[in-house]
Amino acid sequence: xxxxxxxxxxxxxxxxxxxxxIKPGTVFTPNVDIxxxxxxxxxxxxxxxxxxxxxxxxxxxxxxxLSGEVKPLIHPGQEDILIEYQIGRYYRQFTLAEVIDQSKIxxxxxxxxxxxxxxxxxxxxxxxxxVKAG
Numbered sequence: 001x002x003x004x005x006x007x008x009x010x011x012x013x014x015x016x017x018x019x020x021x022i023k024p025g026t027v028f029t030p031n032v033d034i035x036x037x038x039x040x041x042x043x044x045x046x047x048x049x050x051x052x053x054x055x056x057x058x059x060x061x062x063x064x065x066l067s068g069e070v071k072p073l074i075h076p077g078q079e080d081i082l083i084e085y086q087i088g089r090y091y092r093q094f095t096l097a098e099v100i101d102q103s104k105i106x107x108x109x110x111x112x113x114x115x116x117x118x119x120x121x122x123x124x125x126x127x128x129x130x131v132k133a134g
Contacts (some may be wrong), residue, residue, distance in 0.1 A: 026088030
C-alpha cells in the first residue's frame with residue numbers, strides 16, 4: 001500500500017535567542033529542506049513575505065547566513081481590523097563543507113521560497129575510473 005503525504009502549513013517559529021539583537025522585534029527560523037545530487041546541494045528555505053531587496057545572503061569563513069525582513073503591509077486610507085500575519089525577521093546559519101564550490105553558489109527567490117544551489121567542487125563529484133587491460 002502506497003503511503004500518501006499531505007501538505008501541511010506550519011506556523012512561523014520564533015527563534016529563542018539567535019544572538020544578541022540590536023534591533024527590536026521577532027526573529028523567525030525559516031524551515032529549510034536540503035537535497036543532494038552527485039553535482040550539487042539544493043536548499044529550499046521558506047521565507048514568506050520577504051522581498052528580494054529585504055533579503056541578505058552572506059558567506060564568510062565557511063558560514064552561510066540567511067537573513068530577511070518581513071515588513072508590515074501599509075495601505076493608505078485603510079484601517080486595520082484584524083492582523084494575523086506576523087512580521088519580523090528570518091535568520092538562519094549553516095556551516096558549509098569544503099566540498100562546496102563557494103564561488104558558484106546561486107540564489108533565487110520565488111513566491112516566498114528561497115532556492116540556493118550549492119555546486120560541489122570538482123574534487124568532490126563522484127566519478128568512475130576506467131580500468132585498462134594490461
